[in-house]
Amino acid sequence: MTKIAVCGAAGRMGQRIIVAAREAGCTVSGALERPGHELVGQDAGLIAGCGALGVAISDDLNAVVEGCDVLIDFTTPKVSLKNLEVCALKKKAIVIGSTGFTPEERALAAELAKDIPAVLAPNMSVGVNVCFKILKDVAKTLGDDFDVEIVELHHNKKKDAPSGTAVRMGEVVAEALGRDYNKVANYHREGICGERTKEEIGMQTVRGGDIVGEHTVYFIGMGERIEISHRAMTRDMFSRGSVRAAQWVVGKAPGLYDMQDVLGLR
Numbered sequence: 001m002t003k004i005a006v007c008g009a010a011g012r013m014g015q016r017i018i019v020a021a022r023e024a025g026c027t028v029s030g031a032l033e034r035p036g037h038e039l040v041g042q043d044a045g046l047i048a049g050c051g052a053l054g055v056a057i058s059d060d061l062n063a064v065v066e067g068c069d070v071l072i073d074f075t076t077p078k079v080s081l082k083n084l085e086v087c088a089l090k091k092k093a094i095v096i097g098s099t100g101f102t103p104e105e106r107a108l109a110a111e112l113a114k115d116i117p118a119v120l121a122p123n124m125s126v127g128v129n130v131c132f133k134i135l136k137d138v139a140k141t142l143g144d145d146f147d148v149e150i151v152e153l154h155h156n157k158k159k160d161a162p163s164g165t166a167v168r169m170g171e172v173v174a175e176a177l178g179r180d181y182n183k184v185a186n187y188h189r190e191g192i193c194g195e196r197t198k199e200e201i202g203m204q205t206v207r208g209g210d211i212v213g214e215h216t217v218y219f220i221g222m223g224e225r226i227e228i229s230h231r232a233m234t235r236d237m238f239s240r241g242s243v244r245a246a247q248w249v250v251g252k253a254p255g256l257y258d259m260q261d262v263l264g265l266r
């Protein structure tokens, strides 16, 4: 039985991951929260709503990592990089779902994952990962004749923008079209900003209420358009995906993987 520890245990995702780990027959060996969090000391299972587990939410990163096979971390990029560092020191696997990484932070994550197996993915759902694959084919087939725009919608508590999934969708399309995402992504249009360039990939962000997560990539041509959309109705496929990744990554060769590797979609 895989021993899973969860970081961000009292968060929206952390709670669902604890439930998913139990449903998958894994042992929840530890649960972490930030020092000073009001739920430190409480039973992680009771907080997640799946009954007492006898595992108190802790703020002791070293002790929790020591006791697990794999840490699942849904927090923030800075916290995830610290967790990756500690997992590397203790030779434990890690699954990271946090989003909002800068290119420099992603490079640092790859460096830190040289000695341990790690999965880092902006979206753990099967559906979104199949979309990544479809987007590559569609972009390659359409080529430069269609304008690409991406729109993402999320709940009003989300801290990063655009979403990690939207960024990855943009990267997949840019790569398929032979463009440099960092040069062609356009996050902002305002005022007399001029006509749209052929190369740019526009990115729009909507925030409100309790929207779990929705992404649409538009390929807009003359007289027709294709829309590839994914809508998340609950967080449960993200949490089940992260547990699947945790079971997959334990015992793998060191290196940085993503959900395409976990799902065999590469």
Ligand SMILES: NC(=O)C1=CN([C@@H]2O[C@H](COP(=O)(O)OP(=O)(O)OC[C@H]3O[C@@H](n4cnc5c(N)ncnc54)[C@H](O)[C@@H]3O)[C@@H](O)[C@H]2O)C=CC1
Binding pocket: 007, 008, 009, 010, 011, 012, 013, 014, 032, 033, 034, 035, 037, 074, 075, 076, 079, 096, 097, 098, 099, 100, 121, 122, 123, 124, 125, 160, 238
């Ligand atoms: N990869 C994926 O499939 C998905 C990724 N996400 C990402 O996961 C992250 C978390 O999302 P939510 O759960 O909605 O946020 P949240 O804010 O509900 O939960 C984050 C939790 O991390 C805790 N935390 C902060 N600092 C910590 C520290 N130093 N040690 C331990 N815990 C700490 C917070 O107290 C909070 O409880 C975000 O970056 C989000 O974009 C969310 C859903 C799916």
Ligand SMILES: O=C(O)C1=N[C@H](C(=O)O)C[C@H](O)C1
Binding pocket: 099, 122, 123, 154, 158, 159, 162, 163, 164, 165, 166, 212, 213, 214
């Ligand atoms: O913060 C969220 O909620 C989500 N974040 C991920 C992202 O930024 O892509 C994935 C999902 O859409 C939910």
